[in-house]
Amino acid sequence: MPASLVGYGGCMVRLRPGAPPTGTGAHAARPDGEPTETVSPWVPVELSQGTDLTSAEPLPQGLREHLRSRKGVRFDHIVEQITARMPTADETKRPDMPKNTPLPAVYGAARDASGTAPAVVEALLPADRYELEDAYPIE
Secondary structure (H helix, E strand, C coil), X not given: CCHHHHHHHHHHCCCCCCCCEEECCEEEECCCCCEEEEEEEEEEHHHHCCCCXXXXXXXXXXXXXXXXXXXXXXXXXXXXEEEEECCCHHHHCCCCCCCCCCEEEEEXXXXXXXXXXXXXXXXXXXXXXXXXXXXXXXX
């Protein structure tokens, strides 16, 4: 499990004691081939069993639809948290990750109606490639 998920977002997904989550990284790219982000879904191992989440192949549909069709999981809402940090030594070894650029990390905990988060998605967005903007009503 990556240090970022252990250190910050690990409490977002409920695991049985001592059980690691399973996750894989997917890289998104612009049409010119320049990598833009890394997105990793994290779910408890027992939830991933009987799904395509452990396969190296891309999912045939989105994570939400896949878990609904394979495991009957229904997400009610998402709690999002945004942090920023420098890339880890392992992350800087990847060709798509700049070495000296801050790395905003967006964590989305997909929660069911009871508030349990059966899945967490981590998106790593190198700061030299993104500008985050938010809009919300004030009344």
